[in-house]
Amino acid sequence: xxxxxxxxxxxxxxxxxxxxxxxxxxxxxxxxxxxxxxxxxxxxxxxxxxxxxxxxxxxxxxxxxxxxxxxxxxxxxxxxxxxxxxxxxxxxxxxxxxxxxxxxxxxxxxxxxxxxxxxxxxxxxxxxxxxxxxxxxxxxxxxxxxxxxx
Amino acid sequence: xxxxxxxxxxxxxxxxxxxxxxxxxxxxxxxxxxxxxxxxxxxxxxxxxxxxxxxxxxxxxxxxxxxxxxxxxxxxxxxxxxxxxxxxxxxxxxxxxxxxxxxxxxxxxxxxxxxxxxxxxxxxxxxxxxxxxxxxxxxxxxxxxxxxxx
Numbered sequence: 298x299x300x301x302x303x304x305x306x307x308x309x310x311x312x313x314x315x316x317x318x319x320x321x322x323x324x325x326x327x328x329x330x331x332x333x334x335x336x337x338x339x340x341x342x343x344x345x346x347x348x349x350x351x352x353x354x355x356x357x358x359x360x361x362x363x364x365x366x367x368x369x370x371x372x373x374x375x376x377x378x379x380x381x382x383x384x385x386x387x388x389x390x391x392x393x394x395x396x397x398x399x400x401x402x403x404x405x406x407x408x409x410x411x412x413x414x415x416x417x418x419x420x421x422x423x424x425x426x427x428x429x430x431x432x433x434x435x436x437x438x439x440x441x442x443x444x445x446x447x
Numbered sequence: 448x449x450x451x452x453x454x455x456x457x458x459x460x461x462x463x464x465x466x467x468x469x470x471x472x473x474x475x476x477x478x479x480x481x482x483x484x485x486x487x488x489x490x491x492x493x494x495x496x497x498x499x500x501x502x503x504x505x506x507x508x509x510x511x512x513x514x515x516x517x518x519x520x521x522x523x524x525x526x527x528x529x530x531x532x533x534x535x536x537x538x539x540x541x542x543x544x545x546x547x548x549x550x551x552x553x554x555x556x557x558x559x560x561x562x563x564x565x566x567x568x569x570x571x572x573x574x575x576x577x578x579x580x581x582x583x584x585x586x587x588x589x590x591x592x593x594x595x596x597x
Contacts, residue, residue, distance in 0.1 A: 345511065350508075357503060368496065375533050380527070381527045383545060407558045
C-alpha cells in the first residue's frame, strides 16, 4: 500500500540499482559519500519489527548481499547499517561504505564533518561503481525470491 | 575470541540487561536517551556480514525482540537501529527508543541536538525501565536458543 505524501512511496528516492517485488536498492545522492545505498522496502511500513519473520530474513539477507558486495568491490574501512526513519517513516536501510579518508570518519555520517574528503579518492570510488552496481543488481536478483540463503 | 584492547571484549560496555552465549544486551549511558540499548555480539567480529546465516537470523531476531519490547512498554515515536562500529569495530547494534520530545528528534542521535529534553519526560521513561528490562531479559532468554522464531 502506498501512503500519499511519503517520498519513498511517491518516487524511487535515488538512482535505482535494483527493483524487486518486495524491496528496491537505490544509490543516495549524499555529497562526499560515493557509496551510500538505501534498501527501501516496497510496502509502506514504519518499523523493522512490522515485518514478519520471513520478510525480515529476506530483508536482512539482501542487506548482507549489499554489504558483501561493497566489501568485495571497494574494501571500505567499515560498512555502516542503519534503519532510522525519523523523518521518513517508511522502512529503509542505509548501507554505507565508509573510508578512513571520508569527510566524517570515524564519526557517523550524521555527525559533523571532520575534514574535506579528497576529490581523487571520491573519484576512485565512483570509477568502481559500475562494476559494483552490476554485481549488486545481480546478487539481489538472485536472492530476491529466496528467503534464507545469503 | 577476545581482542585485547577492545572495550567491548574487555568489559560489558554498559548496564547488563541480558547475557547469553552469543550476545548480550546492555543499556548505554547516553545523556538524554533513557532507552538506548546495545546488543553486543559475544565474539569479536567487525561486520554484520561476518556472521553466518543462522547467526545473523538469531542476531536480528533478538534485535526485533528488543524493538518490540520498547514499542510495547514505551510507545516511542520511532525506534532507531544501527550497526556502525567505526570507533569500536566489534559488532554491536544500537537499538534506541526515540521520542518526538527528545533532544535530537527527528535528527539521528549522532547529529547536533535540537533542544533540551524535559527532565520529567526522561524521568517518565526511567520509571518504566524496570518493567521494560525484565521483559527484555525474559524475551531474550526465551529466544537465545532458537534461531528462527521471533
